[in-house]
Structures are given as structure tokens and as C-alpha cells.
Amino acid sequence: MNKSRLTLAQLGWRPFFQQQLSLEEYEDYDIGRVVEHHRSQVKLAIEGGAVTIELTHQIEDICVGDWVLFDQELRLHRVLERQSLFARKAPGTKVDTQRIAANIDVAILVSSLNQDFNLSRIERYLVLVREAGVEPLVVLTKADLCDDPQALAEQVQQLDNRVSVVTLNALSNEQVQPLSEYYRAGDTLVLLGSSGVGKSTLANTLIGETVLETAGIREDDSKGRHTTTYRSLQLLPSGGLILDTPGMRELQLGAAEQGVKETFKEIIELAERCRFGDCSHTNEPGCEIQKALKLGELNQRRFQSFEKLMREQAFNSATLAQKRAKDKAFGKMINSIQNDSRSRKRGK
Numbered sequence: 001m002n003k004s005r006l007t008l009a010q011l012g013w014r015p016f017f018q019q020q021l022s023l024e025e026y027e028d029y030d031i032g033r034v035v036e037h038h039r040s041q042v043k044l045a046i047e048g049g050a051v052t053i054e055l056t057h058q059i060e061d062i063c064v065g066d067w068v069l070f071d072q073e074l075r076l077h078r079v080l081e082r083q084s085l086f087a088r089k090a091p092g093t094k095v096d097t098q099r100i101a102a103n104i105d106v107a108i109l110v111s112s113l114n115q116d117f118n119l120s121r122i123e124r125y126l127v128l129v130r131e132a133g134v135e136p137l138v139v140l141t142k143a144d145l146c147d148d149p150q151a152l153a154e155q156v157q158q159l160d161n162r163v164s165v166v167t168l169n170a171l172s173n174e175q176v177q178p179l180s181e182y183y184r185a186g187d188t189l190v191l192l193g194s195s196g197v198g199k200s201t202l203a204n205t206l207i208g209e210t211v212l213e214t215a216g217i218r219e220d221d222s223k224g225r226h227t228t229t230y231r232s233l234q235l236l237p238s239g240g241l242i243l244d245t246p247g248m249r250e251l252q253l254g255a256a257e258q259g260v261k262e263t264f265k266e267i268i269e270l271a272e273r274c275r276f277g278d279c280s281h282t283n284e285p286g287c288e289i290q291k292a293l294k295l296g297e298l299n300q301r302r303f304q305s306f307e308k309l310m311r312e313q314a315f316n317s318a319t320l321a322q323k324r325a326k327d328k329a330f331g332k333m334i335n336s337i338q339n340d341s342r343s344r345k346r347g348k
């Protein structure tokens with residue numbers, strides 16, 4: 001596939017983005033999609049090619065997958081409103097939100113069918129995907145190394161019967177190609193999952209023949225940077241775009257109440273039927289959750305997973321809100337100090 005002849009539509013341009021442009025903007029600016037995000041520059045895929053744009057400090061709120069407008073001097077004009085956004089709490093103790101990818105249509109949750117298989121981790125990723133308002137597709141890799149892939153696939157299916165679950169060997173072209181029925185030309189896919197589960201392998205098999213070209217592009221653009229530390233959008237032969245993310249050692253949820261509620265829908269429905277509106281689901285009479293746990297209609301693992309993710313997102317969203325408030329107050333203080341000193345200099 002010849003990358004230099006890509007149209008905007010092939011890059012994922014949609015009416016949703018087109019509608020955000022004023023006539024002046026349409027005439028005066030060029031349109032690009034962020035395919036790589038480095039510390040001080042972004043690489044954009046544009047109609048018929050690519051450009052690199054230096055970032056000024058004003059626009060730090062930008063991430064891979066974003067649509068942007070830029071001028072003839074290669075200055076960024078603005079980032080267009082997003083159709084979807086994946087974000088998590090920044091890893092470690094730092095209190096911050098980290099944007100992973102924007103304008104995604106299909107999220108492929110990759111998990112392997114070996115010792116690494118873990119339902120609670122899959123639930124954690126489902127929350128992230130639901131929070132972003134994107135459809136999840138669960139792909140269970142290393143089926144060739146597993147005695148009974150179907151049994152594990154069913155366990156995943158039981159988490160949510162609305163989710164599609166596929167088991168495969170990511171190295172097998174024949175097994176990977178049918179995934180194309182889950183996306184359309186111009187759709188952007190993202191691969192999410194822990195390190196080593198087979199995301200890059202799956203991406204390479206999906207990309208097929210263009211893989212060498214991809215490697216070339218990464219190489220000559222990396223300038224000594226470690227190639228796996230940035231994300232990149234690549235074109236699939238069937239017309240979709242794929243975004244490979246580096247394996248996440250740690251996926252901590254930021255504010256994701258809606259995502260948790262959607263992922264654990266049946267638990268929310270039970271809780272709504274508890275006798276007390278503020279039921280803690282521990283020992284209250286008329287607690288539907290305790291009842292379901294006793295009857296075996298709800299399993300303990302799933303309930304604990306729900307409680308853990310709910311607490312985590314509540315805690316992190318509270319600290320994020322506090323930080324934002326603090327930053328704002330600090331900004332105001334700096335402004336007033338600067339204003340004071342300016343006034344003094346002017347002798348007022």
C-alpha cells in the first residue's frame with residue numbers, strides 16, 4: 001500500500017471533524033492527524049504525506065490520534081474536538097491524567113491465554129474502554145499454547161455478553177485476518193494490554209506486507225530515540241488504521257465512574273434494588289448484592305473487582321480534582337504577584 005497517496009478519509013477524517021471548521025479555517029489552514037507525539041514536536045499524517053510540527057508550550061493538551069489545523073509556517077492552530085479519548089492516571093505517585101489516544105473507533109483488548117490470563121485485568125481495561133465510549137473487542141492470544149482456549153473465552157464472555165471475544169494465534173495470518181469484520185475502512189483501532197501479550201505481533205500480522213515499510217519509517221524518524229517509547233498510527237491493508245501502544249506496566253484509572261458502572265451493569269442493577277439507598281452491601285437487611293452472592297448468582301471475585309475499581313477511580317478523581325483546584329489557585333496567586341509588581345514598577 002502506498003502511504004503517500006492516503007486521503008483524509010483513509011486517515012479517519014469524518015463529518016464530525018469537518019463540521020468543526022469555519023469557512024476561514026477551511027481556507028487558511030491545513031488538516032493533519034497526530035501519528036507521533038514527542039516531547040517538543042508532533043508528526044502529522046496529512047493528505048498525501050507527513051509533516052513534523054514543533055510544539056509551543058500553549059498546546060500541551062494534544063495526543064496521538066488528534067486532528068489538528070496548522071498554517072503554512074507549520075505552526076499549530078488548534079486541536080479539534082475529539083470523538084473519543086483514552087486516558088488513565090499517570091503511572092507512579094504523580095497526580096496527573098495521561099492521555100493515551102484520541103478518536104478511536106475500536107479498542108482491541110489483548111490478553112494472552114497463558115499464566116497471564118486474568119479476568120480482573122480484563123475488567124480493568126473494559127472500564128477504560130467504556131469510559132472512553134468506545135466499543136471493545138477482546139482478543140485472547142497464544143491460543144496455540146493453551147489446552148482449552150474456548151473455556152477461557154467463555155469466562156470472558158460471562159463478564160459481558162455484549163462484548164465480542166476472539167481467541168487466536170497472533171502469529172497466524174489465517175487466524176488474524178477475520179478480525180477485519182470488526183472494523184471498517186477509515187476506522188481507527190487501538191491495541192491495549194499488558195506487556196508481552198502479543199500486541200505488536202498482532203499488529204504486524206494485521207499490517208502484513210507493509211510491516212517493513214513501517215519499520216523503515218520508525219527507524220529514520222527515531223534519531224536515537226527508543227522506538228518503543230512512542231506510539232504510532234499505521235495503515236492496515238483493509239483500510240483501517242492501527243495504533244500500537246507500548247505495553248502498560250500499570251493501568252490506574254482516573255475518573256471513570258461511568259466506565260465502571262457500564263462494565264459492572266448487573267451489580268449496579270442489583271444495588272438499585274437494595275432496601276436502603278445508601279446500602280454498603282455488607283450486612284444490611286434487604287441487600288440484594290449479599291443475597292446474590294449467597295445464591296451464587298454473583299461471584300465474589302467480580303464483586304471485589306467492582307469495589308476495587310470503584311474505590312480506585314473515586315480516589316484518583318478526587319486527587320485529580322484537588323490538584324486542578326490547587327493549580328488554579330497557584331496560577332491566580334502568580335498572576336496577582338505579577339500584576340502587583342507591574343503596578344509597582346509603573347509607580348501606581
Ligand SMILES: Nc1nc2c(ncn2[C@@H]2O[C@H](COP(=O)(O)OP(=O)(O)OP(=O)(O)O)[C@@H](O)[C@H]2O)c(=O)[nH]1
Nearest residue numbers: 141142169170171195196197198199200201246247
Ligand atoms: N505462540 C504464540 N506466541 C505469541 C503469540 N502472540 C505473541 N507471541 C509471542 O509473544 C512474545 C511477545 O509478543 P509481543 O507482540 O512483543 O507483545 P506486546 O504485547 O507487543 O509486548 P510490549 O511491546 O512489551 O507491549 C513474542 O515473542 C511473540 O512472538 C501467539 O498468539 N502465539
Ligand SMILES: [Zn+2]
Nearest residue numbers: 274279281287
Ligand atoms: Zn446492598
